[in-house]
Structure formats: structure tokens, C-alpha cells
Amino acid sequence: MPKDTEGTASLPGYRRPAPGTQPYHLHPAYASSIKRAPSKPLVYLPHTLSEVTGPIFEASAVDLKACDLTRHGSGEPLGERIIVSGRVLDENGRPVHHTLVELWQANAAGRYLHKIDQHDAPLDPNFIGTGHAMTDANGRYRFVTIRPGAYPWKNHHNAWRPAHIHFSLFGPAFATRLVTQMYFPGDPLLAFDPIFNCTADENARNRLVSSFDWESTLPEQALGYKFDLILSGREGMPWETK
Amino acid sequence: MTLHATTSQTVGPFFSIGFDKLNRDDLAAPGVSGQRIEIEGRVLDADAQGVPDAVIEIWQANARGKYAHPDDPQDKPAEPGFQGFGRIPTQQNGTFRFATIKPGRVPGPDGKLQAPHILVSVFARGLMRRLVTRIYFPDDPANSQDYALSLVESSRRHTLIAKHSSKGDGLLEWNVVLQGPDETAFFDC
Numbered sequence: 436m437p438k439d440t441e442g443t444a445s446l447p448g449y450r451r452p453a454p455g456t457q458p459y460h461l462h463p464a465y466a467s468s469i470k471r472a473p474s475k476p477l478v479y480l481p482h483t484l485s486e487v488t489g490p491i492f493e494a495s496a497v498d499l500k501a502c503d504l505t506r507h508g509s510g511e512p513l514g515e516r517i518i519v520s521g522r523v524l525d526e527n528g529r530p531v532h533h534t535l536v537e538l539w540q541a542n543a544a545g546r547y548l549h550k551i552d553q554h555d556a557p558l559d560p561n562f563i564g565t566g567h568a569m570t571d572a573n574g575r576y577r578f579v580t581i582r583p584g585a586y587p588w589k590n591h592h593n594a595w596r597p598a599h600i601h602f603s604l605f606g607p608a609f610a611t612r613l614v615t616q617m618y619f620p621g622d623p624l625l626a627f628d629p630i631f632n633c634t635a636d637e638n639a640r641n642r643l644v645s646s647f648d649w650e651s652t653l654p655e656q657a658l659g660y661k662f663d664l665i666l667s668g669r670e671g672m673p674w675e676t677k
Numbered sequence: 678m679t680l681h682a683t684t685s686q687t688v689g690p691f692f693s694i695g696f697d698k699l700n701r702d703d704l705a706a707p708g709v710s711g712q713r714i715e716i717e718g719r720v721l722d723a724d725a726q727g728v729p730d731a732v733i734e735i736w737q738a739n740a741r742g743k744y745a746h747p748d749d750p751q752d753k754p755a756e757p758g759f760q761g762f763g764r765i766p767t768q769q770n771g772t773f774r775f776a777t778i779k780p781g782r783v784p785g786p787d788g789k790l791q792a793p794h795i796l797v798s799v800f801a802r803g804l805m806r807r808l809v810t811r812i813y814f815p816d817d818p819a820n821s822q823d824y825a826l827s828l829v830e831s832s833r834r835h836t837l838i839a840k841h842s843s844k845g846d847g848l849l850e851w852n853v854v855l856q857g858p859d860e861t862a863f864f865d866c
Contacts, residue, residue: 446748451865456681458805465687467803470723471855477865478829480809483785485796486866488746489736490762526680539695547691551730565695601688601695608748609736609796610866612807616686633805634684643684665680 448482449610449667450526455636464629466590482610489609492535494569502568504538504580508561514543514581516657519617519645522574523604526668530574531611536664537603538578539565545584545598554586579657585624597624597631606666617662618644685806690730692800693766702765704735704777706758711740711778716812716839716849719771720799723856727771731801733853735763735775742781742790751784779814785824792819792826799853809866812851813838829862836861 460472480486505512519538523531541547541564544556548564562581570576583598599616606612618625625631625644634640642665651659688696705711720728738744738761743753745760761780765773777795785791792813799808813820815838820826826834836859842848854861 446750450682453681457685460805460808462805465803465805467687468805469803470726471728471801471803473808473860473863474723474856475833475860475862477863480825480828480864480866481786482866483791483824484744484749484783485736485738485791485794488744488749490760491746524680526682528680537695537699539691541691547694549691549694551690563694565698567695567698601686601692603688603692603695608746609798612734612798613683614685614688614800614807615683616689630686630805636684639681639684642681643686665683667682668680 446484446487447669447671448487449608450670453636456634456639458633462629462633465633486610487608489607489611490605492569492605494533497535497567497569501566502576502578504562504564504566504578507563510561512542512559512562512581514559514562514584516579517582518577518579518651518653518657518659519600519662520575520577520648520651520659521661521663523570523576523606523664523666524574525606525611525666529668530570530572531606531666532570532572532574534570534607535567535605536570536576537567538600540580540600541583541586543581543584545586556584556586577651582619590629595624595627597622597628602664604664604666611666613664613666615664616643619660620644620647687802687805688732688800690802692732696732696764696766699764700766701763702775704737704759704761704763704775709739709756709759709778713776714779714847714849715774715776716851717772717774717842718850718852720767720773720801720853721771721855725857727767727769728801728855729767729769729771731771731799732764732766733773734798734800735761735765735777736796737761737777737794738780738783740778740781742783744783782819789822789824790819792817792823794823794825797853799855808855808863810853810861810863811837815839815841815849825864833862
């Protein structure tokens with residue numbers, strides 16, 4: 436056997452999503468998907484070495500101040516200060532340690548610091564709305580930020596996005612890449628949001644809703660919200676069958 | 678214990694706020710070995726209009742066919758200054774361009790080598806999940822034996838193979854057609 440291929444035959448791939456737990460590409464209620472979703476079936480690709488590897492980011496790439504979005508201006512941003520924290524686990528329940536978490540969001544008024552956001556709501560000179568962090572050895576992450584506002588969009592008449600925070604994670608492999616959105620408990624807009632509702636499985640949808648968390652709430656400072664993220668797990672791990 | 682992977686949601690129109698810090702359209706630092714290449718193209722929608730708010734991410738092996746990743750078991754040297762990751766947002770007319778080195782062949786199933794290829798994730802407003810595809814190289818004899826290419830209907834394989842650009846200079850052209858008759862083949866991955 437040539438050296439190139441030594442050992443790679445035994446590398447397990449990553450699991451595929453359970454039916455209904457991930458959105459389809461075409462979701463007509465979400466108008467932007469109509470001209471952009473592929474029309475042909477995806478080609479099933481068993482994972483090769485290319486998919487079970489992926490970019491690794493070193494701790495040195497992380498700005499330690501980046502996890503506190505309330506400290507990116509010269510003063511305090513307006514709005515309700517919150518702490519968003521949780522764990523990143525794989526489907527086998529193991530912590531995904533030292534993986535990069537990227538985050539972005541609107542300000543408290545529901546406005547993004549972005550040139551194409553024309554929502555008639557004020558920008559906040561003390562709020563940029565982006566952060567990143569590395570999970571610790573137990574897969575934990577923690578951000579300090581402000582609660583984003585809901586905002587209108589033009590998807591349909593009187594369309595409003597529920598308050599949300601965008602998350603982007605890499606995990607250990609190309610196959611584990613995840614971009615998602617975190618929502619807030621009790622938001623009346625969730626029931627009407629085509630993006631939130633594009634996932635058929637109700638439990639899967641509801642896992643995108645963070646929970647209010649006394650444990651991370653800081654007296655006199657900030658309410659805590661807990662949001663755990665699950666990345667694809669390796670197939671054939673020993674305890675998966677237990 | 679079996680958990681379910683978190684549901685994907687679109688990056689939306691404002692991802693640059695969170696993504697820009699890792700933008701990288703030049704993957705190989707000076708001194709990195711390998712054949713220097715540049716690839717440009719467009720992300721196009723069902724009406725063949727450029728998608729100005731998409732972003733592609735690149736993952737590839739070094740010129741020797743080794744990934745900068747601990748799970749790559751091959752006994753081959755890593756390449757300092759080469760991570761193999763790129764992130765390139767599209768411009769107003771849907772164009773993107775990046776510079777890298779041509780990856781070497783990496784192992785595939787059954788002990789066979791794969792043809793040189795670059796993995797691509799496509800994110801955009803309107804895409805609830807990323808799209809995954811691959812870029813292969815023109816005139817590479819290994820393409821005809823490649824594992825992943827062989828899974829794609831023969832009539833669609835060309836959508837994964839870059840072309841020599843009419844602009845010359847060794848530039849390669851490769852487009853992402855999200856929807857339509859010449860739709861790019863995307864992988865369930």
C-alpha cells in the first residue's frame with residue numbers, strides 16, 4: 436500500500452442529519468430562497484479525508500476582548516445588556532473544545548452596522564455587533580452583548596424578524612461547519628417567521644431558542660441566556676450504540 | 678447519548694459584519710511550495726444574475742496532498758504558512774477571485790487517490806444551509822478516475838471542473854450556478 440493511503444481507510448465520517456431536523460434549500464415562504472435554492476437533488480458524498488479534516492484556528496487568532504461586544508466602542512452601547520453562554524457539543528455528547536465561534540447581530544434598535552441595512556432605526560456609535568471566541572476545554576463559550584431588536588424586512592407584508600443572534604462555528608472538520616441563528620424565549624414573532632419555521636421538525640426548531648438562565652445572570656449587571664450548539668458527531672464512536 | 682445537530686439558518690444579508698475578519702483570498706504565503714494558481718468566477722442565481730451577497734469558503738490540501746489537520750494520518754510534511762482555508766465574499770456583480778496553490782492528490786476510499794480538488798462551501802441570503810461543492814482542474818487525467826466526480830451524473834461533471842480563463846495568464850474560471858439548467862452539482866455532505 437502506498438504511503439499516501441496509510442490508515443485513511445479507517446477514518447469514520449460524520450453523521451448526517453436526522454430527517455426533518457435541517458431545512459430544505461427551497462422554502463418558498465422565504466422569498467430569497469426561490470431563485471437561489473438548487474433545483475436538483477444533492478449528490479450524496481460519503482466522507483473522504485477532505486471532508487473529515489477542516490480549518491483549525493489557533494488560540495492566537497482570537498482577540499480576547501472580542502467576546503465582550505459592549506466594549507467595542509468608546510462608551511456603553513444602548514440596550515439591555517445580556518450574557519449569552521453555553522456549550523458546543525457533538526452529537527455524541529462530547530464537548531467540542533477550542534473551536535472558533537463567530538457571532539454577529541443587530542443593535543438594540545434592530546439595526547445592523549451594514550451599508551445595505553436601511554431600516555429607519557438609529558445606529559449606535561458604541562455598538563458594532565460582531566464578536567468571536569474560542570470554546571474552552573469543556574466546549575464552553577461566553578459572550579457579553581446587548582439584546583438585539585426585532586426589525587422589519589421585505590419578505591412579505593408587515594414582515595418582522597424575531598430578535599436573533601447569528602452564530603458561525605467550524606468544529607473539527609469541513610463536515611461539521613454550522614451557521615445558525617439563536618432566538619429568545621417567548622418571542623411572539625417566532626410563529627410568523629419563515630426563516631425560523633423552515634425546519635420541519637418542531638423540536639429541532641425550538642432548539643434554536645435560547646433559555647433564560649439564572650446561573651449566568653449577573654446581579655446588577657446582565658440577564659443570562661443559555662444556548663447550546665450541537666455539531667455533527669463522528670459515526671461509529673464506541674458509545675454511540677450504548 | 679445521541680443529540681441532533683443544531684438546525685442551520687441562513688447567513689442573511691449582513692454576514693460581513695461577522696465574517697470579514699477571516700476574509701482570505703490569498704491562501705498561500707510567500708515561500709509556500711506548489712504551483713501558484715488563481716481562480717475567479719461568479720455566483721449566479723436562477724436568472725443568471727450575479728449574487729452580490731454570497732460568500733465562499735475554501736478548504737484544501739497543500740501541494741503534497743496533506744491537510745493541515747491532526748486527523749490527516751499521512752506521513753507527509755505540513756507546509757508552514759499554508760492552512761488551506763479561504764473565505765471570499767462576492768462583489769457587486771457576484772464575482773469572486775482567490776489565489777492559492779494547486780493541491781496535491783489526497784487519499785480517497787479503497788486506497789485510491791482522489792484527483793486534485795478544492796472543497797467549497799457557499800453561503801448566501803436565501804440559502805438556509807450552506808451548499809457544498811468541489812473545484813477540479815482542467816485537463817487533469819486523474820479526473821476520470823476520481824471518486825467524488827464519479828458520483829455525479831456525467832452530464833453535470835463539467836460544473837465542477839474549472840476552465841482556462843480567456844483572460845490568459847494561467848487564470849482559471851469556475852462559476853457557481855445556484856439554480857437552472859447548468860446548475861452546479863452540489864453534494865450532500
